[in-house]
Amino acid sequence: MKRVTLKDIAAALGVSVGTVSHALSDMDDISEEVKIKVREKTAEMGYISDDVANSLRSGKTNTIAIIVPDISNQLISSQIKLIETQARQNGYVPIIFNTNENEEIESSAIMAALRKRVDGILLCPAQHNKDNLRLLQKRKVPFVLFGRFFESEDTSYVCSDDVKGGRLAAEYLLNIGCRNPIYIGTEDYLECSVNRLRGIKEAFAAEGLSFPESRVIRTSSESGYGMETCGKLSLFPETVDSIIVFSDTVAFDIRYHLLNLKSDLAGLPVVSFDMTHSYYPLPFHHISIGMKGDGLASESFRILMNRISDPESQNEHVLVDVELHEFCR
Amino acid sequence: MKRVTLKDIAAALGVSVGTVSHALSDMDDISEEVKIKVREKTAEMGYISDDVANSLRSGKTNTIAIIVPDISNQLISSQIKLIETQARQNGYVPIIFNTNENEEIESSAIMAALRKRVDGILLCPAQHNKDNLRLLQKRKVPFVLFGRFFESEDTSYVCSDDVKGGRLAAEYLLNIGCRNPIYIGTEDYLECSVNRLRGIKEAFAAEGLSFPESRVIRTSSESGYGMETCGKLSLFPETVDSIIVFSDTVAFDIRYHLLNLKSDLAGLPVVSFDMTHSYYPLPFHHISIGMKGDGLASESFRILMNRISDPESQNEHVLVDVELHEFCR
DNA sequence: ATGAAAGCGCTAACAT
DNA sequence: ATGTTAGCGCTTTCAT
Numbered sequence: 001m002k003r004v005t006l007k008d009i010a011a012a013l014g015v016s017v018g019t020v021s022h023a024l025s026d027m028d029d030i031s032e033e034v035k036i037k038v039r040e041k042t043a044e045m046g047y048i049s050d051d052v053a054n055s056l057r058s059g060k061t062n063t064i065a066i067i068v069p070d071i072s073n074q075l076i077s078s079q080i081k082l083i084e085t086q087a088r089q090n091g092y093v094p095i096i097f098n099t100n101e102n103e104e105i106e107s108s109a110i111m112a113a114l115r116k117r118v119d120g121i122l123l124c125p126a127q128h129n130k131d132n133l134r135l136l137q138k139r140k141v142p143f144v145l146f147g148r149f150f151e152s153e154d155t156s157y158v159c160s161d162d163v164k165g166g167r168l169a170a171e172y173l174l175n176i177g178c179r180n181p182i183y184i185g186t187e188d189y190l191e192c193s194v195n196r197l198r199g200i201k202e203a204f205a206a207e208g209l210s211f212p213e214s215r216v217i218r219t220s221s222e223s224g225y226g227m228e229t230c231g232k233l234s235l236f237p238e239t240v241d242s243i244i245v246f247s248d249t250v251a252f253d254i255r256y257h258l259l260n261l262k263s264d265l266a267g268l269p270v271v272s273f274d275m276t277h278s279y280y281p282l283p284f285h286h287i288s289i290g291m292k293g294d295g296l297a298s299e300s301f302r303i304l305m306n307r308i309s310d311p312e313s314q315n316e317h318v319l320v321d322v323e324l325h326e327f328c329r
Numbered sequence: 330m331k332r333v334t335l336k337d338i339a340a341a342l343g344v345s346v347g348t349v350s351h352a353l354s355d356m357d358d359i360s361e362e363v364k365i366k367v368r369e370k371t372a373e374m375g376y377i378s379d380d381v382a383n384s385l386r387s388g389k390t391n392t393i394a395i396i397v398p399d400i401s402n403q404l405i406s407s408q409i410k411l412i413e414t415q416a417r418q419n420g421y422v423p424i425i426f427n428t429n430e431n432e433e434i435e436s437s438a439i440m441a442a443l444r445k446r447v448d449g450i451l452l453c454p455a456q457h458n459k460d461n462l463r464l465l466q467k468r469k470v471p472f473v474l475f476g477r478f479f480e481s482e483d484t485s486y487v488c489s490d491d492v493k494g495g496r497l498a499a500e501y502l503l504n505i506g507c508r509n510p511i512y513i514g515t516e517d518y519l520e521c522s523v524n525r526l527r528g529i530k531e532a533f534a535a536e537g538l539s540f541p542e543s544r545v546i547r548t549s550s551e552s553g554y555g556m557e558t559c560g561k562l563s564l565f566p567e568t569v570d571s572i573i574v575f576s577d578t579v580a581f582d583i584r585y586h587l588l589n590l591k592s593d594l595a596g597l598p599v600v601s602f603d604m605t606h607s608y609y610p611l612p613f614h615h616i617s618i619g620m621k622g623d624g625l626a627s628e629s630f631r632i633l634m635n636r637i638s639d640p641e642s643q644n645e646h647v648l649v650d651v652e653l654h655e656f657c658r
Numbered sequence: 659a660t661g662a663a664a665g666c667g668c669t670a671a672c673a674t
Numbered sequence: 675a676t677g678t679t680a681g682c683g684c685t686t687t688c689a690t
Contacts, residue, residue, distance in 0.1 A: 003667095005666095005667060005668085006667070006668070006669095007667075007668095015676075015677085016676065016677045016678070017667085017668080017669095017677090017678095018668095018669075018670085018676080018677065018678075018679090019675085019676055019677075021668070021669060021670090022669090022670095022675095022676090025669085029675060029676080030675070030676080031675060031676090034675080034676085046467070046468075048440070048443050048444055048468075049444055049667095049668085050444065050446065050666095050667055050668070051444045051445045051446065052381060052384045052385050052390065052445070052446050052666090052667080052668095053385055053666075053667035053668040053669090053682090054667080054668060054669080055381045055682090056381050056382055056385050056666090056667080056668080056681095056682050056683070056684090057667085057668055057669055057670090057681080057682050058668090058669080058682085059682075061381065063424070063445075066425075070410070071400075071406050071409055071410045071413065072403070072406040072407040072409070072410040072608065072609070073406075074401070074403065074406075074609070077400050077401040077402075077403075077406035078401045080400055080401070080425070081399070081400045081401040081427050084400065084425060084426070084427045085427065088426075088434075088437075088441075093424050093426075093441055093445065094424065094425055095392070095422050095423065095424045095425070096395075096409070096413060096423055096424070096425050097413070097417075097422075098410050098413045098414065105417075108417075109417075111377070112417075112422055114377050115377055115378055115379065115380045116380045116381070116392075116422065117379065117380065117381050138375070139375075139377075223609070223610075226610060249609070252609070252610055252611050252612050253610045255612030256606075256610035256611060256612045256656075256657060257610070258612075259612055259613075259657045260657060266612075277585075279401065280401070280403070280552070280578070280581070281552075281555060281581055281582045281585035281586070282581050282585060282611065282613075283581050283584030283585045283587075283588055283595075283613060284588075284611075284612060284613040327585075328585060328588045328589060332683095334682095334683060334684085335683070335684070335685095336683075336684095344660075344661085345660065345661045345662070346661090346662095346683085346684080346685095347660075347661065347662075347663095347684095347685080347686080348659085348660055348661075350684070350685060350686090351659095351660090351685090351686095354685085358659060358660080359659070359660080360659060360660090363659080363660085378683095378684085379682095379683055379684070381682090381683080381684095382666090382682075382683035382684040382685090383683080383684060383685080384666095385665095385666050385667070385668090385682090385683080385684080386665080386666050386683085386684055386685055386686090387666085387684090387685080388666075
C-alpha cells in the first residue's frame with residue numbers, strides 16, 4: 001500500500017506531473033476541464049500532499065519547536081495550548097521538547113529542532129548558563145525566549161514583569177500586617193526568581209524596612225522538593241508570619257506536605273506566582289500573582305512569526321503586566 | 330548564510346558527496362585518514378544533518394503525532410511529558426495537536442499529521458463519532474488510542490479500567506454510609522464516562538441497591554462548565570449525600586464554584602477520577618481514582634513502536650489497573 | 659577506497 | 675494549455 005503521489009495521478013490520467021501539480025494549486029495555466037479531472041482523480045485515489053517533499057524544495061517546514069523545562073507545569077501547558085491554537089491557524093505545527101530543567105537535554109533538543117529544520121523556536125530556557133543561547137545565536141535560527149529571559153542579553157523575549165510581581169506580593173503582606181515573610185525562591189540562575197526577590201526588597205525599602213538575605217530559601221524549580229523545603233522552613237524562628245513562594249506549583253507542593261505533617265505553618269498566609277487557579281479553577285483559598293490576559297503566548301508567537309518572515313527584524317522585549325488575585329477567599 | 334550541506338564539505342575537501350556521507354556514517358569502505366579529515370571539516374563548518382532530506386529518501390520521519398482534546402489538562406500533560414521522554418530516548422520527536430474536543434479540528438489534525446508523514450499517531454479521541462477512526466484505518470497509519478477507546482472497535486488502545494474505577498468510587502461511598510450520591514458525567518459519547526457509571530451501578534447492584542438514571546448529571550468534558558453544573562446540582566433534593574465526578578478537573582471546577590457560592594454542597598464527600606494530586610501535589614483534601622504507575626504513557630508508546638516496526642502486528646488492548654487514593658486526609 | 663549517478667516527491671522555470 | 679527538466683540534500687547502488 002504505497003502512498004499515492006502526483007506521479008500516480010499523472011499516470012492514471014495520462015498527463016504530466018507538472019500539470020497535476022499546477023491543477024491542484026489552481027493555477028491559471030490549466031484548463032478547467034483538466035482541473036476537474038485532476039481533482040476527481042485526486043479524491044478518488046486518496047492523494048495526500050507530502051510536506052516532506054515540499055519542505056525539501058521550499059526550505060520551509062511550517063514547523064516550530066517549543067522547548068520548555070516542564071510540559072506538565074500548569075502555566076506552561078496552558079501557554080502551549082494557546083500557542084498551538086495560534087500556530088494551527090497560521091499553518092504551523094509545533095513540535096515539543098521537554099528539557100527537565102537540564103542544559104544538556106535542552107542542547108540536544110535545540111540540535112534536534114535544527115536537524116528538523118524548524119522555521120523557528122520558542123524557548124523557555126533552563127538558564128543554568130548561556131551556552132544554548134549562543135548555540136541559537138550562532139545558528140541564526142529565529143527564536144524567542146518566553147517565560148524566562150536573560151537580562152544581560154539582547155534577544156527577543158516575552159516574560160512577566162517579575163519585579164512588579166515581587167513588589168505586589170510584599171505590598172499585599174505588609175498591608176495585612178505581615179512584616180516577617182520568608183521568600184522561597186530558586187537558585188539564582190533563574191532570573192525570574194531573582195527579580196521577584198528584588199521586587200520584594202523594593203517594597204520593603206519603600207516602607208523603610210529591609211528584607212534580609214537570611215529570610216530567603218533557595219530550592220529547585222523542579223517539582224518534588226516540597227518535603228525538603230518543609231524541613232528548611234521548620235528551622236526558622238516562630239516570628240515568621242507569612243510565606244512568598246516563587247511559583248504556585250512549588251507553593252502547592254509545600255503546603256501539601258505541611259498539611260500532611262499537620263504543621264502549624266500550614267496556616268500562614270501564602271502568596272505565590274503564576275495564577276494557576278485562573279487557568280484551572282482549584283477549590284481552595286489561595287493568593288497568586290500572574291499575568292493579565294494571554295500575552296505570553298500570543299506575543300511570543302507573534303514576534304516569532306515576525307522574525308521568521310523578516311529575519312532582520314529588531315529584537316522585541318515584552319514584559320507582560322501582572323496583578324494579584326485572591327481565589328476562593 | 331546558507332545552511333552547510335554535504336556538498337559544501339565535499340567541495341571544501343575535494344572529495345565526492347558520497348564519500349563524505351559514508352565517512353560520517355563511519356562505514357568501513359572509507360580510509361581512517363579521510364574520515365578524520367571529513368570529521369574535522371564537518372565540525373569546522375558547523376554541519377548539521379538534514380532530517381527533511383533524510384526523511385524524503387528513507388520514507389521515515391522519526392516523528393509521531395500526539396493528538397489530544399486538551400493539552401492543558403493535568404493528566405494529559407503529564408502523560409505527554411512521559412511520552413516525550415520515551416520518544417526522545419528512542420530517536421522520535423512528538424508533534425502536538427490540541428483538538429478542543431472538536432471532531433473537525435481532530436480531523437484536520439490527523440490530515441496535517443498525515444501530510445507530515447508521521448511514522449505513527451497517538452490519539453486520545455474526541456469520540457463524538459467514528460469518522461476519524463475510519464480515516465486512520467483507511468490510511469493505514471500506525472496508531473494507538475490512549476486514555477479513551479471505542480468498545481465496539483478493534484483497535485489498539487491503552488485506557489484505565491473505568492468500570493473498576495466506577496465500582497471503587499461507589500464502594501467507597503457506600504462504605505462510609507453514603508447511599509445517595511450524584512454522578513456527574515459527560516455526554517454518552519465518551520465511553521469512559523459511561524463505563525464509570527456502569528461500575529457505579531454494578532457496585533450498587535452488588536449491595537442489592539440501585540443507582541437510578543435520575544441521579545446522573547451529564548455535562549461537558551471541556552472545562553468552563555462548572556458554574557452551569559452547580560446550577561443543576563442545586564435542583565436536587567437534600568437527600569443527596571455525596572458526589573462522584575467524571576474527572577478531577579471537573580470536580581475541582583465545581584467545588585471552586587460551590588466554595589465561591591458558599592453553598593452547603595461544598596461540604597459533601599466527593600470522589601472523582603484521574604488522581605491529579607499524584608502528578609501534582611495539591612494542598613487540599615480529595616479522594617480520587619486513577620491509574621497505577623505510568624502504564625498509560627509507556628504502554629501506548631510501546632505498542633505504537635511495535636506497530637511501526639511491524640505493521641502487521643496484532644492489535645493490543647490494555648486496561649491499566651486503577652486504585653482509590655485519599656489525599657491530604 | 660572513492661566517484662558518479664539515480665531517485666525519494668514536489669514545484670518552478672523553461673520549452674513547446 | 676501542457677510537457678519537460680532541474681534541483682532541494684541525502685543515501686545507496688553501481689562503477690572504477
